[in-house]
Amino acid sequence: MDRNEQVDRLLSKLSLREKIGQMLLCGLPGRELTEPLADFFRANPVGGIIYFARNVQHVGQVANLTYELQKVAQSANQLPHFISIDQEGGMVARIAEGITLFPGNMAIAAAGSTEDAYEAAFASGKELQALGINLNFAPVLDVNNNPLNPVIGVRSFGESPEVVAEYGANSIRGLQDAGVSAAAKHFPGHGDTAADSHLDLPVVPHDLTRMNQVELVPFIKAIDEGVDFIMSAHIYFPLLESDRKPATLSSSVLTGLLRQELGYQGVIMTDCMEMSAIVDTYGTVEASVMAIEAGADLILISHTHDLLTGAYEAIEKAVAEGRISEDRINESVRRLLDLKIKRGIMTEQGDFPAHTVTLPVIDREGLPARVGVQEHQDLARKISERSITLVRDEAGMLPLKKVRTLVVTVASSAMTIADEIIKDPCSLGTALIEQGFDVVHMSIPAAGVAEEATHVLEAARQAEVEQIIIATYNAHFYEEQSGLVKQLYALGKPLTVVATRNPYDLASFPEVQVYVAAYESRPLTMESIAKALLGLIPFQGTLPVSLGDEEKSNPTHV
CATH class of the missing domain: 3.20.20.300 (Glycoside hydrolase, family 3, N-terminal domain)
Structure with a gap:
């Protein structure tokens, strides 16, 4: 039949x-x-x-x-x-x-x-x-x-x-x-x-x-x-x-x-x-x-x-x-x-x-077999590391110098009902520390940037801080985030901006000289960003979208 x-x-x-x-x-x-x-x-x-x-x-x-x-x-x-x-x-x-x-x-x-x-x-x-x-x-x-x-x-x-x-x-x-x-x-x-x-x-x-x-x-x-x-x-x-x-x-x-x-x-x-x-x-x-x-x-x-x-x-x-x-x-x-x-x-x-109802196949640790296997984890890491995109480095900051660095992470937040809130927000500062880098790190909620801006600027002005990294999260939708980036840039210290969701953030602060696009803020991505910033892996990503006249996507990159 x-x-x-x-x-x-x-x-x-x-x-x-x-x-x-x-x-x-x-x-x-x-x-x-x-x-x-x-x-x-x-x-x-x-x-x-x-x-x-x-x-x-x-x-x-x-x-x-x-x-x-x-x-x-x-x-x-x-x-x-x-x-x-x-x-x-x-x-x-x-x-x-x-x-x-x-x-x-x-x-x-x-x-x-x-x-x-x-x-x-x-x-x-x-x-x-x-x-x-x-x-x-x-x-x-x-x-x-x-x-x-x-x-x-x-x-x-x-x-x-x-x-x-x-x-x-x-x-x-x-x-x-x-x-x-x-x-x-x-x-x-x-x-x-x-x-x-x-x-x-x-x-x-x-x-x-x-x-x-x-x-x-x-x-x-x-x-x-x-x-x-x-x-x-x-x-x-x-x-x-x-x-x-x-x-x-x-x-x-x-x-x-x-x-x-x-x-x-x-x-x-x-x-x-x-x-x-x-x-x-x-x-x-x-x-x-x-x-x-x-x-x-x-x-x-x-x-x-x-x-x-x-x-x-x-x-x-x-x-x-x-x-x-x-x-x-x-x-x-x-x-x-x-x-x-x-x-x-x-x-x-x-x-x-x-x-076709069968009991789930359980491995020795009591978890479903074939889920989260190392082969798949390695594939995810390979893709993640190759996705990190250096949009511009006009200041020649990268790889990062081994000096005292302030790292500010704007935590991810649910943009829409489609999103899931990350239970334990991951920090770029933490990822850099795990790579042995000396940082002062601050993590601030996307909805609390205005309240934390004063503390961030105070930390950035400290004499021992020689360079600054800020990981933004959809800053082009949040005036407080883009305002903080501009204030950090105005301090005159070397500044790197990493967009950890939409790469369009650059439109809110086009004067920034060092800009990296990472497309998401999951823990694996933070690890990949840290490796790329430190020169442990090369920047290999290509922008899939245009960011103005200078930074174009590559539509034939298939």
């Missing part, structure tokens, strides 16, 4: 409610599958689960949670779940400890090898698979050509559509070769916005001609690559949609553009339907119906189970009233069932599909 026949047989056995459930993907409130929560899922069969940091204690717990979720579905004679996560790498990773945390997209592009994109995605996919996670909401295929974009930035491979397309395609291939579905996002493009759709409805004024030249290039490549999922963006494109609807709710975007013009045959899924761009316009429940009408196959409701049950009821009612045909529901469920069979999540045996 071929896969199409299997899908048809499975579909014929599902009730309408079960089919609607396959089109819903939801979150969990905590780290355990409590009995009331298990009862909820027995009564409300869903197509999948999404993990957030709130669901993660350690990798062993994640593996067991996955096992328990799939066992409950199996015992209730339900179809197995897509178990999904946003494990992009870099600053957006729901699991940050115990697993190999790879550099993010812009860092990988800066390192300059599309093979790195494949290898990182393949290794990450193998580790996710070991935890029972079979769907990763990655890669980000947005072309970040707007320095004021508050939500994409370093999550993008850069500003060149061709570079984003090549790196994205390799990431998709790596994940799916590892047996994990990839979800390219955020269609038709979230790169050229100055608003965050978690908080507002961004408007992008581009027409289809411009989008075919920029925003759609990576998605067309992803379709050619056979990406399993494409996630829609909650962004309004007035030249593509006459009504004020975000792309997620637009039939002209999802069906007309993505299905018909671009020929995509995979699963179209929504971004979270609890984001403000949806809640403040149509509301989660009504928008869930509208998304299906527009052409979406899978509806993501990440947080609130009351909204999930509301969506169930609203979709059932829409079918009963003829607003949505059952054939339309079947069309989406066929795609979802086909993928579950294709990716080995279930196999049809006997009267109903058999779950």
Whole structure:
């Protein structure tokens, strides 16, 4: 029996409610599958689960949670779940400890090898698979050509559509070769916005001609690559949609553009339907119906189970009233069932599909095997070290001289809901000390720069301090940070600025003579920065974006 026949047989056995459930993907409130929560899922069969940091204690717990979720579905004679996560790498990773945390997209592009994109995605996919996670909401295929974009930035491979397309395609291939579905996002493009759709409805004024030249290039490549999922963006494109609807709710975007013009045959899924761009316009429940009408196959409701049950009821009612045909529901469920069979999540045996539910493989230390292995750690370190980018050294400061140095680290902070707050912020000063360098180091919160500026300047003025390093974190969004950099520069002592997230910080203080871009502030990155500053490794990174007339990206660097 071929896969199409299997899908048809499975579909014929599902009730309408079960089919609607396959089109819903939801979150969990905590780290355990409590009995009331298990009862909820027995009564409300869903197509999948999404993990957030709130669901993660350690990798062993994640593996067991996955096992328990799939066992409950199996015992209730339900179809197995897509178990999904946003494990992009870099600053957006729901699991940050115990697993190999790879550099993010812009860092990988800066390192300059599309093979790195494949290898990182393949290794990450193998580790996710070991935890029972079979769907990763990655890669980000947005072309970040707007320095004021508050939500994409370093999550993008850069500003060149061709570079984003090549790196994205390799990431998709790596994940799916590892047996994990990839979800390219955020269609038709979230790169050229100055608003965050978690908080507002961004408007992008581009027409289809411009989008075919920029925003759609990576998605067309992803379709050619056979990406399993494409996630829609909650962004309004007035030249593509006459009504004020975000792309997620637009039939002209999802069906007309993505299905018909671009020929995509995979699963179209929504971004979270609890984001403000949806809640403040149509509301989660009504928008869930509208998304299906527009052409979406899978509806993501990440947080609130009351909204999930509301969506169930609203979709059932829409079918009963003829607003949505059952054939339309079947069309989406066929795609979802086909993928579950294709990716080995279930196999049809006997009267109903058999779950591939197995206990996680545990090593001698009681942790999931094949997760965080040395080979993968070495790969992450290699990419990280090659990503550190020397943008300019007009003062000839680097490598650093072995003199008394003040190192100021602006701690990372969550820019958007997509980010995860680092529990124990890492310091560039600490990383330099670990390399045996003599520093006075100060770490200040991104939101507390103004309060700490006086203390920083006092430390910088001390006679024994001969040079200064400041690690900024999105200073181009924070006037207090850029103001502090300018005050340090005005002291006349040799100053090095290291951007530990978006490289666009330089625009806020163009007079700075020594500038390094590092793209993220994870511990591994801080270690790589320290090594490069001290001359222990060469600067090898290339800017994936432009920083004005002098500092250009290299769009052919693929």
